[in-house]
Amino acid sequence: MTNPQMVMYEEEFNQIQAIVDRLVREANAQVVFIIDKNGQLIASAGETDQLDTTSLASLTAGNIAATGGIAKLLRENEFAAQFHEGEKSNVHIQLVGNRVILVVIFGHNTTLGLVRLRVKKASEQLNAIFEALLAKVQDPAHETPFAEITDDDIDNLFND
Amino acid sequence: MSFINYLSREINCKIVYYGPGLCGKTTNLQYIYNKTNPDAKGKMISLATETERTLFFDFLPLALGEIRGFKTRFHLYTVPGQVFYDASRKLILKGVDGVVFVADSQIARMEANIESMENLRTNLAEQGYSLDKLPYVIQYNKRDMPSIAPVEELRNLLNPQGVPDFEAIAKDGDGVFDTLKAIAKLVLTELKRGGAGG
Ligand SMILES: Nc1nc2c(ncn2[C@@H]2O[C@H](COP(=O)(O)OP(=O)(O)O)[C@@H](O)[C@H]2O)c(=O)[nH]1
Ligand SMILES: [Mg+2]
Numbered sequence: 001m002t003n004p005q006m007v008m009y010e011e012e013f014n015q016i017q018a019i020v021d022r023l024v025r026e027a028n029a030q031v032v033f034i035i036d037k038n039g040q041l042i043a044s045a046g047e048t049d050q051l052d053t054t055s056l057a058s059l060t061a062g063n064i065a066a067t068g069g070i071a072k073l074l075r076e077n078e079f080a081a082q083f084h085e086g087e088k089s090n091v092h093i094q095l096v097g098n099r100v101i102l103v104v105i106f107g108h109n110t111t112l113g114l115v116r117l118r119v120k121k122a123s124e125q126l127n128a129i130f131e132a133l134l135a136k137v138q139d140p141a142h143e144t145p146f147a148e149i150t151d152d153d154i155d156n157l158f159n160d
Numbered sequence: 161m162s163f164i165n166y167l168s169r170e171i172n173c174k175i176v177y178y179g180p181g182l183c184g185k186t187t188n189l190q191y192i193y194n195k196t197n198p199d200a201k202g203k204m205i206s207l208a209t210e211t212e213r214t215l216f217f218d219f220l221p222l223a224l225g226e227i228r229g230f231k232t233r234f235h236l237y238t239v240p241g242q243v244f245y246d247a248s249r250k251l252i253l254k255g256v257d258g259v260v261f262v263a264d265s266q267i268a269r270m271e272a273n274i275e276s277m278e279n280l281r282t283n284l285a286e287q288g289y290s291l292d293k294l295p296y297v298i299q300y301n302k303r304d305m306p307s308i309a310p311v312e313e314l315r316n317l318l319n320p321q322g323v324p325d326f327e328a329i330a331k332d333g334d335g336v337f338d339t340l341k342a343i344a345k346l347v348l349t350e351l352k353r354g355g356a357g358g
Contacts, residue, residue, distance in 0.1 A: 006163040013167045038255035039219075039235065040163045040172045054202040058219045058235065062207070065251040066216070146164075146171075149228060149352045157225045157232065157348075158341050 005137055006036050012133050013043065019122050019129075020045040027118040028110035030089060034126070035101050037061055042100060056103070060093060064101055081119075083112065094119050097127040099134075161255040162351055170231045173347050174255055178280050179262035180272035181213070181241030184301040184330040188262065189220045189236055191333045192340060196222060214240040217252050224344060234344060241276065250283050258295035258347040259284075260339055262330075263318055265300050265308040273318060295346035298325040299339045304332070 016034065023032045024046040033044035033053060039061030041053050068078050078098060084091040092104040092115050102123060104115055163172040177185040186206065193204045202221035209215050218238040223231060239249040261280065263273045281291050300314050309317075311327060319325050324342045328335030 006161055008163070008165040008167055010167050013165075036163060038161060038163070038174055052203055054221050055205055055219070058205065058221070062216060062219075062251070065254060066248070069247055069251055146228070146230075146348075146351045147354060149348065151349075153227050154345050154348045154352075157227055158345075 006038075006040070007133070007137050008042065009133075009136075012129055015129050016043050016126065017045070019125050023104065023118055023122045027104060027106065027115045029104045029106040029115065031103075031105040033057070033103050034096075035061055035103070037064065037099065037101065046105075060101055060103055064093065064095065081116075092116070092119060094123055096123045097130055099130055100126065102126065162257050162347075164230075168231075169229055170233055171227075171351070172233045172235065173257040173344075173351075174235045174237065175258045175260065175343055175347065176252055176256045177236065177238040177260045177262055178249075178276065179241060179301075180264060180269060180276040181243075183241060183262045183264040183269070183273075183276075184328075185238040185241065185262050186214055186218050187330040188260075188299075188301075188328075188336050188339070189218050189238055191330060191336045192222065192236070193220055195333065195337075200224075213242070214238055215245075216240065216248050227348065232344075232348070234347075236340075243275075246279065246283070249279070250286065253283055253287055253289075256284075256289070256294070257350070258343045259291070259297075260343050261296070261298045261318070262328075263298060263300050263314060265302045265314065265327075266305050267307050267309050270309060270317065273314075277318060292321065295343060295350050296323050297339060297342045297346065298323060299328045299330075299335060300325065301328045301330050301335075303327045303334070304329045 020032050020043050029046060031046040031048055034042040035057040036042060039058040041057040044053055071078050078095060080095050082093040089105050089107050094102045096102050104119060106115055177188055179185055193201060200223045205219040207216035220236040222234045222236060224234060225232060237252050239252050261277060284291055298319050300311060326335045326339045330336055
């Protein structure tokens with residue numbers, strides 16, 4: 001299979017959430033979120049109330065895909081990190097294990113150096129978790145609850 | 161590549177609307193957006209040029225209801241149709257769970273339809289996908305235009321494999337939801353079989 005299914009279970013989610021929560025605190029960031037390369041939000045922490053995280057996730061994934069395309073044209077490895085500087089907030093985007101994207105939004109009360117340092121540590125921890133998740137999904141004993149979906153279930157979705 | 165979240169009990173799927181420039185891909189998404197309850201949709205994002213041609217993609221997140229206690233969420237994307245945006249089209253196909261090919265019914269656009277469909281096959285193959293294995297439907301759009309090809313002819317030309325196909329007038333919404341439902345159904349059915357397009 002070229003494209004293994006992405007799944008998320010409670011155990012791994014809690015580990016990931018703990019890392020993201022810690023990263024917000026230790027980097028003094030406003031928001032941290034993790035998305036997969038297809039633009040789906042996996043976890044977030046910080047001041048997310050005012051943010052359209054679904055849109056942000058899709059645009060960030062598009063951005064990473066585009067810079068990945070540029071890297072390929074330049075015969076570069078994928079650019080692992082990007083930094084965007086704004087007036088009030090800055091964005092640091094880090095590719096983790098070439099599989100998920102770690103985004104940190106931060107203001108003037110911290111520094112890029114500190115953010116980078118904390119992101120590096122978090123990336124290593126996240127990478128280990130996603131590796132384990134992937135192995136779990138690829139295990140042939142892994143079951144999907146969707147095997148039991150009936151055609152009626154699917155039809156019912158549209159009967160309104 | 162669908163994403164199953166056991167924690168929030170959500171299943172996310174990615175559907176891409178493909179087709180030649182100006183066939184009506186963005187119009188399909190705009191109609192869906194306008195006709196969907198605010199609580200079932202997110203913001204529609206269009207990365208477009210100043211003349212409203214799609215530059216990178218349009219994006220519309222949509223919730224379709226629950227199945228076996230899982231919320232189904234579909235992320236709809238369109239690709240830019242113009243030939244020179246091929247690099248962007250390839251990127252958008254990454255991780256796709258289902259494809260809607262929107263054909264322009266106008267006789268003058270037949271070559272563009274065929275070219276775009278061949279381009280779709282090529283770009284999918286580069287990602288290790290095959291159009292014959294992927295959930296896939298076809299829409300014959302712009303049925304209201306004066307010089308259009310008969311559906312039978314479009315079918316012979318664009319749908320020899322006989323996948324589900326629909327006539328549409330996307331600007332009035334005709335056929336738009338039929339197309340969406342058909343692809344959503346195929347994607348969920350594929351999920352049930354446990355496949356992943358490759
Ligand atoms: N007459 C007619 N025009 C349409 C129809 N669908 C789309 N259009 C128009 O075709 C043009 C291109 O549509 P657009 O959705 O931007 O095409 P895209 O390049 O595939 O995204 C717009 O002016 C639309 O209003 C249709 O069913 N009938
Ligand atoms: Mg468009």
